[in-house]
Amino acid sequence: MAENNFVKEITNIDKNFAQWYTDIVRKAELADYTDTKGCIAIRPYGYAIWENIQNYTDKLFKKENIKNAYFPVLIPESLLQKEKDHVEGFAPEVAWVTEAGGDRLEERLCIRPTSETIITTMYSKWLSSWRDLPFEYNQWCNVLRWEKETRPFLRSREFLWQEGHAIYETEKEAKEKTLKMLDIYVDVAENLLAIPVVRGIKTQTEKFAGAEETYTIEAMMYDGKALQSGTSHYLGQNFTKAFDVKFQNREGKQENAYQISWGMSTRLIGALIMAHGDDRGLKLPPKVAPVQVVIVPIALHKEGVKEKAEELYGKLKDKIRVEIDLRDHVSPGYKFNDWEMRGVPLRIEIGPRDIENEVCVLVRRDTSEKITINLNEIESKVNELLDNIHKDMYETCKRRMESKTTIAHNMEEFQNNMNKEQGFIKAMWCGNSECEAKIKELTAAKSRCIPFIQEQVDDVCVCCGKKADKMVIWGRQY
Amino acid sequence: MAENNFVKEITNIDKNFAQWYTDIVRKAELADYTDTKGCIAIRPYGYAIWENIQNYTDKLFKKENIKNAYFPVLIPESLLQKEKDHVEGFAPEVAWVTEAGGDRLEERLCIRPTSETIITTMYSKWLSSWRDLPFEYNQWCNVLRWEKETRPFLRSREFLWQEGHAIYETEKEAKEKTLKMLDIYVDVAENLLAIPVVRGIKTQTEKFAGAEETYTIEAMMYDGKALQSGTSHYLGQNFTKAFDVKFQNREGKQENAYQISWGMSTRLIGALIMAHGDDRGLKLPPKVAPVQVVIVPIALHKEGVKEKAEELYGKLKDKIRVEIDLRDHVSPGYKFNDWEMRGVPLRIEIGPRDIENEVCVLVRRDTSEKITINLNEIESKVNELLDNIHKDMYETCKRRMESKTTIAHNMEEFQNNMNKEQGFIKAMWCGNSECEAKIKELTAAKSRCIPFIQEQVDDVCVCCGKKADKMVIWGRQY
Numbered sequence: 001m002a003e004n005n006f007v008k009e010i011t012n013i014d015k016n017f018a019q020w021y022t023d024i025v026r027k028a029e030l031a032d033y034t035d036t037k038g039c040i041a042i043r044p045y046g047y048a049i050w051e052n053i054q055n056y057t058d059k060l061f062k063k064e065n066i067k068n069a070y071f072p073v074l075i076p077e078s079l080l081q082k083e084k085d086h087v088e089g090f091a092p093e094v095a096w097v098t099e100a101g102g103d104r105l106e107e108r109l110c111i112r113p114t115s116e117t118i119i120t121t122m123y124s125k126w127l128s129s130w131r132d133l134p135f136e137y138n139q140w141c142n143v144l145r146w147e148k149e150t151r152p153f154l155r156s157r158e159f160l161w162q163e164g165h166a167i168y169e170t171e172k173e174a175k176e177k178t179l180k181m182l183d184i185y186v187d188v189a190e191n192l193l194a195i196p197v198v199r200g201i202k203t204q205t206e207k208f209a210g211a212e213e214t215y216t217i218e219a220m221m222y223d224g225k226a227l228q229s230g231t232s233h234y235l236g237q238n239f240t241k242a243f244d245v246k247f248q249n250r251e252g253k254q255e256n257a258y259q260i261s262w263g264m265s266t267r268l269i270g271a272l273i274m275a276h277g278d279d280r281g282l283k284l285p286p287k288v289a290p291v292q293v294v295i296v297p298i299a300l301h302k303e304g305v306k307e308k309a310e311e312l313y314g315k316l317k318d319k320i321r322v323e324i325d326l327r328d329h330v331s332p333g334y335k336f337n338d339w340e341m342r343g344v345p346l347r348i349e350i351g352p353r354d355i356e357n358e359v360c361v362l363v364r365r366d367t368s369e370k371i372t373i374n375l376n377e378i379e380s381k382v383n384e385l386l387d388n389i390h391k392d393m394y395e396t397c398k399r400r401m402e403s404k405t406t407i408a409h410n411m412e413e414f415q416n417n418m419n420k421e422q423g424f425i426k427a428m429w430c431g432n433s434e435c436e437a438k439i440k441e442l443t444a445a446k447s448r449c450i451p452f453i454q455e456q457v458d459d460v461c462v463c464c465g466k467k468a469d470k471m472v473i474w475g476r477q478y
Numbered sequence: 479m480a481e482n483n484f485v486k487e488i489t490n491i492d493k494n495f496a497q498w499y500t501d502i503v504r505k506a507e508l509a510d511y512t513d514t515k516g517c518i519a520i521r522p523y524g525y526a527i528w529e530n531i532q533n534y535t536d537k538l539f540k541k542e543n544i545k546n547a548y549f550p551v552l553i554p555e556s557l558l559q560k561e562k563d564h565v566e567g568f569a570p571e572v573a574w575v576t577e578a579g580g581d582r583l584e585e586r587l588c589i590r591p592t593s594e595t596i597i598t599t600m601y602s603k604w605l606s607s608w609r610d611l612p613f614e615y616n617q618w619c620n621v622l623r624w625e626k627e628t629r630p631f632l633r634s635r636e637f638l639w640q641e642g643h644a645i646y647e648t649e650k651e652a653k654e655k656t657l658k659m660l661d662i663y664v665d666v667a668e669n670l671l672a673i674p675v676v677r678g679i680k681t682q683t684e685k686f687a688g689a690e691e692t693y694t695i696e697a698m699m700y701d702g703k704a705l706q707s708g709t710s711h712y713l714g715q716n717f718t719k720a721f722d723v724k725f726q727n728r729e730g731k732q733e734n735a736y737q738i739s740w741g742m743s744t745r746l747i748g749a750l751i752m753a754h755g756d757d758r759g760l761k762l763p764p765k766v767a768p769v770q771v772v773i774v775p776i777a778l779h780k781e782g783v784k785e786k787a788e789e790l791y792g793k794l795k796d797k798i799r800v801e802i803d804l805r806d807h808v809s810p811g812y813k814f815n816d817w818e819m820r821g822v823p824l825r826i827e828i829g830p831r832d833i834e835n836e837v838c839v840l841v842r843r844d845t846s847e848k849i850t851i852n853l854n855e856i857e858s859k860v861n862e863l864l865d866n867i868h869k870d871m872y873e874t875c876k877r878r879m880e881s882k883t884t885i886a887h888n889m890e891e892f893q894n895n896m897n898k899e900q901g902f903i904k905a906m907w908c909g910n911s912e913c914e915a916k917i918k919e920l921t922a923a924k925s926r927c928i929p930f931i932q933e934q935v936d937d938v939c940v941c942c943g944k945k946a947d948k949m950v951i952w953g954r955q956y
Binding site for chain 2: 032034035036039040041042043044047048050051067068069070071072073074075076079092093094095096097098099100101102108109111118121122125126131137141142144146147148158160329
């Protein structure tokens, strides 16, 4: 009974995807709304996912010799103003501190929406010679953007992220590193989160405020909408000129450094929910799951069951993230549903008859498949299954992305495809931002990116019919 | 030449300790001032120390089953107001957001100075039965307190810290955990930072705003002043009543939970500098040092030197945090001073003659001792020396703390001792806050704590002469 109620509280995924999402966030105790409007509390289960993302990504950064640092959360208004495109992009959505320590401040301080301005200012103080370069710093921190409409993880006024900021001696090195950072994001998305992504460059309209070029990885969610999952920007000398970041180059002349920045946030938790979840709740890929395996003893009160379950737990606990559910006031059925809802990739059931036969039952969260195995092969089987679950979850997402990606040769096709089923549309584009704006107006789909892997799906622009050599992926977005 | 200038730029430690401190912070590239007044940028070398503190402490928390989470940085004014003592203590030093997203806010939001109010509010939503308890959450985050006078790490308007917040079913459990958290801080201070501490309870005057009891660890710096290095608070039901955090207890009745909180911050980096440093610069204990060993080749241009140095590096790099200094535009002497200034615990020198003799020279940062060893014993010797350096640095601090701790039986003695040499003074206290205030007025020394280990150094209060049974440690402070 409890178990039925339980699942019923989650809205049907195909009936109302937005409500389903909110249900998962709250029922699986990933996050909750707070008294600070538009800001969430990330609960331990949600935060543990973020910690796994952090650990994985931070190791990749450190391997590239990127160093963590920390810069002030408050940025004086005068600094924010210095780069024209940047301030235009961010000023409308910042929060201002105007009073502190009992006094009205002479200059307003904004809470960082991103830290290019304050970090570039410090770089200007620290840099003198080409020998000092590169500076390649990253910070894990909170940022604030005053969004009008908010949704947990996807669009929260405050969110957690990492922002990397680096300056180089040459344009070439800076551009190479911009792409290297994008590669790291691909690694995180595909190898940790089991989410396939399209990589490409943003159009001029969609690039970061203050960048020369913005590179992106784009993932497709269950409903066919896109989620921008990580971006890497080549900033050129835009900020280093505005902030006077100069060095003496090898020829003894003063030169402005070449800059990049890259960021990825707790939005990825939203991506995990929406890329993998189903009607029974969250479905977490094993490498990022806070609990990879849960042991649920059957007939816990019967002699020897608890002991055997604990013995299994003891065998696994130093190798994987495993929990044992010894609650005595809820039924095994309740526990099954509970852990499925929380997305735990693998469940081990063990009861009196299993013990007699020296077996246990493994149940996959992703396929519901039940596998009976001998107790002595538990470690190897669990590892093998966790690997398979990752691969299969990735493949499932990939097949969905492929099946929901169509080609359009003209606007009628574009609109028909999008109305039939939300997804990605491949279409040629002439490079004119007016066509881009018109497509958005007619279909609510934006250019996701100009993918690195190009296909010549036509030779004219899907919108204006003029000659076009860029294939763009379009889609509605979160 | 370069080397001499180099050290000269650090102020003499005994001549001007405050200036010496600032020199170290900047020269060793731990942190720098920013355009946001009173806020610092923590540079990679300083941040790496903080990461080592975080990793060590976080493991101890996780062992106690404390879970990381994250709560909003902005707290509505109405929440801050709810606990009377708390708001009185913190409201004067908060920063207020009054405008955001282009609009004036209806209610001011403060940037968290600490998060009891917002976290307790969430606990009230999540708690229903004794079965849910305990909630034991921690967050690693930034906080802001609008100090009038600031100093890097010691008193910065924004600082990084961890704040733990837990609620329990019983007073007994809550009080036990308050002390358990203090034990963790002792572990961090002594076993990681090599700083001996006095542990005890704060007087009512010095306790946290809103707490029933505050426990503290107090360390002594080079100049004899105290640095409060971590505090753990028993909050009783003060906040759980103000925020209506109730649960159904085992008897089926509604009861307010019993609460604790505990915090430790980037101040500890200040403690490291001031407890261990000397005229040559920073002196880092090996376990927390970002670079534990540096290899400096002598006569780098001579055949085989670079290769041998790299071979040593290869042997050590997976076991300890080691750097190799291959710069070809500065002399070995410059490098020695540079790495000494940065506090690296152990230096390895290797030159052509050493290679001939199959030896290298190890130089301890703490004692300057030079030890010639065979190349084949490098790994074991390095480990042994790093262990010894930790122990010896701890003992050095301990001896200083002991030698600068005196006993006072009356105010004349108290003032004489403090005027002669700053340090800790043990003196009896009657428990009256007026005596405490008078002592502070006369000597600028505050009560550090009533230590757990009591000595009956007298039987009357050092101030009023009335009967007294509490021995208090007094000292001037950072």
